[in-house]
Amino acid sequence: MANLTFERFFSDHQERLKELHAASGAPTWNVPLEDFARAVWAGISAPDQVETGSVPSLLKKIRIEELALALACAQGNERAWETFSFGYRNVVYEAACAFASDVTMARELTDSLTAELYGLETPDGHRRSKLEYYHGRSSLKTWLRAVVYQKFVDEYREMTRLVPLPEEMPAPAEGRAISDKDEQKYASLLSEAVSATLRELPADEKLILSYYYIQQLTLKQIGRITGEHEGTVSRHMDGLRKKLRKRIEDYLRKIKKLSAYEMERCLSFESRGALFRLDKELKSG
Amino acid sequence: MRKPEEETADDKLLGKTIATTLRAQLKGAASGCPDAETLAAFYDRALTERERAVWAEHFLACLRCQEYLAELARLSDADEPRPLVEADAATAKAAEASWYFRLAWVAPFLIIALASALWFREDIERVLQRSQEMAMKTAEPAPVSETPAAAREGDVTPKPEAARRPTQPLPAKATPPVAPSSKLPRMEPEGRQAAMPAAAAVDEIAAPPGTMVMPSRRAVLRDKAMAAEPSPAEGGEEKKAQDAAPAAAPALAGARTAAPTAAIGPSFARQEAAELRGLTIQGAQPRFTPKWRVGAGGSIQRADEAGGWVRVPSGVSDDLFDITFAGAAGWAVGQEGTVLRSTDGGNTWSRVSPPTSEDLIRVSAQSDQQARVISRSGQSFTTTDGGRTWK
Numbered sequence: 221m222a223n224l225t226f227e228r229f230f231s232d233h234q235e236r237l238k239e240l241h242a243a244s245g246a247p248t249w250n251v252p253l254e255d256f257a258r259a260v261w262a263g264i265s266a267p268d269q270v271e272t273g274s275v276p277s278l279l280k281k282i283r284i285e286e287l288a289l290a291l292a293c294a295q296g297n298e299r300a301w302e303t304f305s306f307g308y309r310n311v312v313y314e315a316a317c318a319f320a321s322d323v324t325m326a327r328e329l330t331d332s333l334t335a336e337l338y339g340l341e342t343p344d345g346h347r348r349s350k351l352e353y354y355h356g357r358s359s360l361k362t363w364l365r366a367v368v369y370q371k372f373v374d375e376y377r378e379m380t381r382l383v384p385l386p387e388e389m390p391a392p393a394e395g396r397a398i399s400d401k402d403e404q405k406y407a408s409l410l411s412e413a414v415s416a417t418l419r420e421l422p423a424d425e426k427l428i429l430s431y432y433y434i435q436q437l438t439l440k441q442i443g444r445i446t447g448e449h450e451g452t453v454s455r456h457m458d459g460l461r462k463k464l465r466k467r468i469e470d471y472l473r474k475i476k477k478l479s480a481y482e483m484e485r486c487l488s489f490e491s492r493g494a495l496f497r498l499d500k501e502l503k504s505g
Numbered sequence: 506m507r508k509p510e511e512e513t514a515d516d517k518l519l520g521k522t523i524a525t526t527l528r529a530q531l532k533g534a535a536s537g538c539p540d541a542e543t544l545a546a547f548y549d550r551a552l553t554e555r556e557r558a559v560w561a562e563h564f565l566a567c568l569r570c571q572e573y574l575a576e577l578a579r580l581s582d583a584d585e586p587r588p589l590v591e592a593d594a595a596t597a598k599a600a601e602a603s604w605y606f607r608l609a610w611v612a613p614f615l616i617i618a619l620a621s622a623l624w625f626r627e628d629i630e631r632v633l634q635r636s637q638e639m640a641m642k643t644a645e646p647a648p649v650s651e652t653p654a655a656a657r658e659g660d661v662t663p664k665p666e667a668a669r670r671p672t673q674p675l676p677a678k679a680t681p682p683v684a685p686s687s688k689l690p691r692m693e694p695e696g697r698q699a700a701m702p703a704a705a706a707v708d709e710i711a712a713p714p715g716t717m718v719m720p721s722r723r724a725v726l727r728d729k730a731m732a733a734e735p736s737p738a739e740g741g742e743e744k745k746a747q748d749a750a751p752a753a754a755p756a757l758a759g760a761r762t763a764a765p766t767a768a769i770g771p772s773f774a775r776q777e778a779a780e781l782r783g784l785t786i787q788g789a790q791p792r793f794t795p796k797w798r799v800g801a802g803g804s805i806q807r808a809d810e811a812g813g814w815v816r817v818p819s820g821v822s823d824d825l826f827d828i829t830f831a832g833a834a835g836w837a838v839g840q841e842g843t844v845l846r847s848t849d850g851g852n853t854w855s856r857v858s859p860p861t862s863e864d865l866i867r868v869s870a871q872s873d874q875q876a877r878v879i880s881r882s883g884q885s886f887t888t889t890d891g892g893r894t895w896k
Contacts, residue, residue, distance in 0.1 A: 263542075281551050295664070302814075306800040310826060314583050317881065319576070324839065334801075357552070358545030365580045366541040366548075369573060414526045423565040426527065432526040434531075434568070435575035444578045447550055457662075465519070488515055 224275075226261045232255075244284035249292030249300045257340060259291055263355030287356030290349070290477050294339065294349040309334060315368040325376065333371055364431065404488045413471040413486075417464055425460055433458060531568045538563070538570055548577045797851065799825035801838055807851060819845060819854050826866045834873030838865035846892055848873045857892025 230237065241247070241256045264278040288352060292300030313330045320326035414446035418426060431437045432446065439457065440450040448456075459479050472478045517746045539547070539560060545554050547560050622629065796808040803821035805828065806814040819825070825839035835847035835854070843861030859865075863880040870876035877887045878895075886895040 249528045278553070306804070306806075308800050309801045309824070313824065314881075315580050318580055318583075323864070327840075330853045352615055353540070353542065357542055362545040362549050362577060363542055365577055366545045366573065370541055410522055411526060415530075418523070418526055418530065423562070427561075427565050428572070429523060429525050430531065430568075430571055431575060433520050435571060437575050437578055441575070441582070442775035444581050445548065445574050452823045461516075461519075462557060464523070468519075487519070 224265070226258065226265075229261055229265075229275065230257050233279070235437055236276070236279060240279065240282070240284050241288075244288035245290035246284075246291065247297075249288055249297050251288055251291045251295065251297075255291060256288065259287055259355055263287075263357045263421060282356040283359060286360040287354070287478070290351040290354045290356075290482060294351040295339070296339065296347060304337075307317070308360060308364060311364050312337075315365045319369060319372040320376065328371060329368070329376060333368060402485075406482075409472060409476055410468075410486050413468045413476070414464075416471055416475075417467045420467070421464075428453070428456060428460065517801040520595070528568070531566060531571075540566060544570065544573055548574060604864065634768075739863050797828050797830070797835075799828045799839070803839070805837060805845075805851070805854065817851060817854070821856060824859065826864070827868045829868050829870050831872050831875075834870060836868045836870045836876045836878075838868045839863050844868075844878060844892055846876075858895075860886035860888075860895035 237257045237260065238253065240260070241251075241253045243255065246253075246256050260279065260282055263282055264275065289304055290298055293304050309330070312333055313326065314327040316326040316333075317323070320329055333350075336350045339347040339351075342348050348368065354360060358366075388431045405466045418429070421429075428442060428446070431442045432439075437445075442448075443453045446453065467486070469483060472483050478486065521705065530588070543552070543560065547557065547564075550557070552560065564574065571846075603705065617713060643650040714832060744767070798806050798808075798814070800806075801824045803819040803823055803825060805817045805819045807817055809815050821839070821843055823840040823843045825837050825843065825845075827839075830851065832835075833848060833850040835845075835851045837843075837845040837847075837854065839845075842861050842863060844857045844859055844864060844865065845854040846857050847854045860878060861880055861884065865878045866881050867879040868876060874891045875889050876892070879885050888895050
């Protein structure tokens, strides 16, 4: 895309752009063809380090109706804003409710972002709307959710506590606790085995483990990111956990030369008082 | 794979170790993170293959971007159908099971009926055709003098041409008129007289000469139907007719009873009735059903026939999330337990007592007294007294 300019893009694909302009409803919102074309161009002309492929296939993927609506709102069309408000304000509010610690914060976050989407006056007297940054590559709903989260992280997260409470786990059975010295040894061995095993894993498998163990997503939610069915993700995770377990055991047995008894101590919760220390490590990590 | 709540303590121990180790490995990885639109497009799988591969590489090492994607995945739960609370889910399941049970019971019979219909299709068509011919035959008048003479003379051969000669076309789907004995005086309403004798005449003709004329099964049934409402004007003649032809006498009254049915044009009345029941008749002019929408700041709007939106005052400033109607009864719900009710088709709205302080995101209603609302957390509340109390 480095050699293609907007002018060349517009002249080469004018007919197609006219079709898209008409189909998007942009004339209804009084959005001129050139403005529409510029917005489309901004969407498909990705940074140079990313190869963007051929223009016709990219044009097919642009969400033209949503782009036209966003453009009209950014240009101050009140009717378009009303349509946007009825269709999408709830998306913003729902996302805000998911992040905010209470309803008041959620409403504040929603109202604040809504004002930015509507358009704030800049010092030079122009109106600037956050909707100008939407170019139709994603759905408007997903884009709004990403923007809400970004705003929340940037402005509101510091005001709330996000550290998850440690999971409640039963204390190990009395009489089976091991000494602190042994406990440290086994915890360290396990950590080393896990670390070595994870380093050898392909990146996509590590990513799934990260979504599951760090982000605490459900299998269905992971499937939404990877584009797989929940059942497929479940099978992946199952196989991955078995593989991990086996490799960790192999590492402990073959490399660390642990006996079966020691391995059982290492991997079994009941044998250890490890969990409380593990929670501390998690908080500090 | 075991669900998180089913994981053993050993699984959880290993899981926590994995989480700690991974977090340590991913620390300090983020730079060159994508903007909101690229992130959203990645999530929507709208990037090209090459773009996707490049950004996926970045996300592998960037905890911050993983967090973004995780939040988008979590928010997408709102796009799924909301789960009912346990009691409602059980009720819904029971109702669904009941339907399945009923369907399962009926299904074999339906299959047999369908198979039989297909197997005996030709026979059925033949019978139907024959019935239609018989109906046409009874509808056509035969000259009165002819048939009785033929019968008296012992001519047992039916005269199909005479019997079937139409004197008056019947309306479509009309009940075929019944015919009394040809010996009876013509007292039927105009237009039906000529049709009358044919059926009885056919019945009589069927009997061989010298035998007692026994009324056919059809004649008996016909006579029973006629006996329900004898015409007062013809009481005398009817009595005479009964003496003369017992089977046929009630035919007068029955014929008169049947006449009104036949005289009604079928299309308009049925169309109107169906429309009133809310059915759609193909080809009938559809009634305009107004659309409604709710939104920020207590906004309630109704679509007009011209395609625009008309604002209706709600009396509240809270955001509204859902609206529904059951006839003229309207219900709308929104932020912090807001519930509005209308009893005049949405022209005016009034607030009712809130079941909760949570946001209410869905409402369904059966009447102006009965409605059900669902909160953002999935809790369900029902009212049967127009919103005064909730359960």
